[in-house]
Amino acid sequence: MQFFNINFPAEIDLPTVVEMGRFMVDPQYRGKSRLATLGMSLQLNHYIKTDSSAKWLIAFMSEKVRKAFHEIVPFQILEENPPEKAQLEARTVRQGYWDKGEIHPVIAKSSELL
Secondary structure, three states: OOOOOEOOOOOOOHHHEEEOOOOOOOHHHOOOHHHHHHHHHHHHHHHHHHOOOOOEEEEEEOHHHHHHHOOOOOOEEOOEOOOOHHHHHHHHHHHHHHOOOOOEEEEEEHHHOO
């Protein structure tokens, strides 16, 4: 969240938001989005079931990745305010990440995870 200036909808209580971080995918499975998505969703599902306070899933991803996950987690793009100077500076630490396309914050209800 240090990279984005997110405009959260009023109904979202921030302590109930869980960030779905980046997952590492073995190189032999990269490009096989269905298999990688299935593995990641099983792990995420396990986590959600063990933490009843997790009501929302937030992630930061490109549209391509959001579409790959959509059948398993129907992420919706969150509105953003223009990034602040500190957020733009923080992005220089992980430059390669920002080269993978336009990254957006996305959110879904944890109850919608298949």
